[in-house]
Amino acid sequence: MDQVEIFKALANKARLQILNWLKEPETHFPDYKASCGDNSVGVCVGHIQRKSGLTQSTVSEYLAVLQRAGLVNATRIGQWTYYQRNEIAIKALGQLIATSL
Template sequence: MDQLEIFKALSNKTRLQILQWLKEPEKHFPPQEHAAFDEVGVCVGQIQQKAGLTQSTVSEYLSILQKSGLLESTRLGQWTYYKRNEEAFAALSNIIKSEI
């Protein structure tokens, strides 16, 4: 768990928003065709549309969040789904409470 990498990942307004959207996907995204929110999360295209940035930028952002450990990704056919890794958030909360 690289703290610095995590804080850098969190240092962007859009990335913070994405994390919050993914907290309650059913509240922020239309139903998906090929997979359930709880299982795999939300696909890149839906997140991109909501973010209002280009596909390449959002793909990059999701990759940053994944590398930091805050998101997990699943490839299903031509779609990549991202969902939160709640353990990572809990661990981060504890690190702030005890280590930092």
């Protein structure tokens, strides 16, 4: 768990936005269950991409950055990759900052 890597991942408006959207998928991606294989392991890249307005490659890369930092988990199912927040890691980060920063 590299602190610098985590903070780098968070040091970007779009990535913070994505992380925030993933808190409430049904709110921010109304049809996220209907349109890419009704599931419960997160939101697929395409939905995030369309909402963000960034290109597909950029969003794919940003999600990879968040994942490498441990802030989200990725699950590939068929042709889709679903991303969801890693709540445990995020909570741990809050703890770490409040106590050991």
